[in-house]
Amino acid sequence: MKGNSNTTKGNSGFDHKSVEFNISVPPSGRSKDEAWEMIMQAIESEHEKPARIVEMRPKNTWMLVAASIVIVMVVGSLLILNKPYRFETQQAQTMELTLPDGSVAHLNANSWITYSRVYGWFKRQVKMDGEAYFKVKSGKGKFAVTDSRKQQVVVTGTEFNVITRGNAFEVKCFEGSVKVKISGSKPVTLQKGEGVVKSKGALIRPEYPANELEKPAWVTQEFRFNSTPLSKVFEQLSDFYKIEIKIEGIEPETRYFTGTIPAGTVTDVFDVIALSMGLKYTANIDSTVFTFRYGI
Amino acid sequence: MTLPKGNYTQDELSWFRGIFDQYYENIRHFAYFKTGDVHLSDDIVQETFIKLWDMRGKVNDSTVKSLLYTIAGNIVKNHYKHLKVVYNFQVSAKSEMTTNTSSADENIRMEQLDGQLQRVLAEIPPGPREVFLMSRIDGLTYDEIASRLGLSVKAIEKRMSEALAIFRKKFGYKV
Incomplete structure (x- = not known):
């Protein structure tokens, strides 16, 4: 190429080689050192900027939000459903409660009963301690009572009373039939008017x-x-009534009483008995001891 | 000299300074070949080296040269691709001529040549033009251009001959 540089043409009569080598890029607006300095400053200010926040938000945010809400709801409802209903009575207090299927449970004093929030969904199960009387409605699923020591009463629709306090365990059937199972013993089926108590780890039927x-x-x-x-x-x-009754000058084994008295207050009941039997009674100062004697 | 804060070692800084010293002019020229704008070229060089600094931990020494060209090329692409490149090459022969000769005629002829040269350069497609200017202005060998642009020597030769063919056609002689 360079060998041809002396070729001329037309009116450009000068050396083309010089043209070729003399084209150049216009000088920069800044010197090389200035350029370097500017780069250093740029790098510097880059570091002064707050750390870049990389958003980790995925594209399907709404899906994730929806999914987490569902998870929270499921877990929450499981926790709520897992927490059973619980009813408890204190000293000298009774309670009547209707279970979700319409069965009725009466709680005597110092007793408790619990049942799941899903009672009746798959089975009808209650857990109890103390004394409870059940009127079971016939319906879907067997009704079962467990006490706190896992002695089980399986019922086929009836009325029965369960006492389970400490070691004492007694079931009495008042309507229909009741099957009673305790661990380490054969199940016993009770008919109306029958009962069973636990004695030395076995179920026996008292008269x-x-x-x-x-x-x-x-x-x-x-x-x-x-x-x-x-x-x-x-x-x-x-x-x-958890009170003490004393008798003065009466032979109570020889006097008989017939009648139905509403279980109101102690004095209501005693008034009825005293009047009908020709007796009178006095109470001590805090109404824990009542004394009956003849008199009107 | 300003020393930037942040996490870097002295080795990294001196390595970076070395790269800068070696390639600053070439990259500035390259940016100019691509954009035809001196001020923009200055900014592009700036940005190219800042980007290189940001990726200093991941740069392999053997690829840093072509990486610089790639970075600069991409900055230009993002920045400027929609605009037609206009060249404003200085023809230093012009000043030489004015000092060396008193001929008004020659002055006019130089100006004509200057304008003609720039028109022709603008007509050459960008690829061949870069290669041609890298060769003529930076004085780089075909091997060197090939390695900087990440192209084969054959491709460089092809682009050169393309650029030269246009020159030949326009000027009617070889350059």
Whole structure:
């Protein structure tokens, strides 16, 4: 190429080689050192900038938000459903509660009962301690009661009373039939008027006196006596009201009482008995001891 | 000299200074070949070296040369691709001529040549033009241009001959 540089043409009569080598880039607006300095400053200010925040937000944010809401709701509802309903009675307090399927449970004093929030969805199960009387509605799924020691009562639709306090365990059937199972013993099926108690780890059927197969007064809220000796009447009342009854000059085994008394206050009941039996009674100052004697 | 803050070692800084010293002019020219704008070229060089600094930990020494050209080329592409390049080459022969000769005629002829040269350069497609100018202005060999642009020597030769063919056609002689 360079060999041809002397070729001439037209009116450009000068050396083309010089043209070729003399074209150049116009000088920069800044010197090389200035350029370097500017780069250093740029790098410097780059570091002074706050750390770049890289957003990690994924594209399908709404999907994730929706998913987390669903998860929170599912977990939350599981936690809520897992927490059972619980009812408890104190001293001298009874409670009547209706379960979701319409069955009724009466709680005697110092007792508790729990049942799941999903009671009746798959099975009808309650857990209890103390004394409870159940009126079970027939319906879907077997009704089962477990006590705090996992002694199980499986019921096929009836009325029955369960007492389970400490070591004591007793089931009485008042309507229909009840199957009772405790660990380490064969299941026992009770018919109306039958009962079972646990004795030394086994279930035995005691002979009940007729009046003990009456529905408990704390359930019916009335006392039914039918030619009952006064001794038994006083026994039952002192037991029910947790009071002491003293007798002066009466032979309670020889006096019989017949009648139904609503389980109101102690004095209401005692007024009825005293009047009908020709007795009078006095109470001590804090109404824990009542004394009966003849007189009007 | 300003020393930037931040995480870097002295080795990195001196390495960077070395690269800058070696390629500053070439990259500035390259940017000019691509844009035809001196001020823009200054900015492009600036940005190119800042980008290189940012990726200093990931740069392989053997590829740093072509990396610089790639960075500069991409900056130009992002910045300027829609505009037609206009050249304003100085023809230093012009001043030489005015000092060396008193002929008004020659002055006029130089101005004519200057304008003609720039028109022709603008007509050459960008690829061949870069190669041609890198060869003529920076005095780089075909091997060197090939390695800087990441192209084969064959491709450089092809582009050169393309550029030269246009010159030949326009000027009617070889340059």
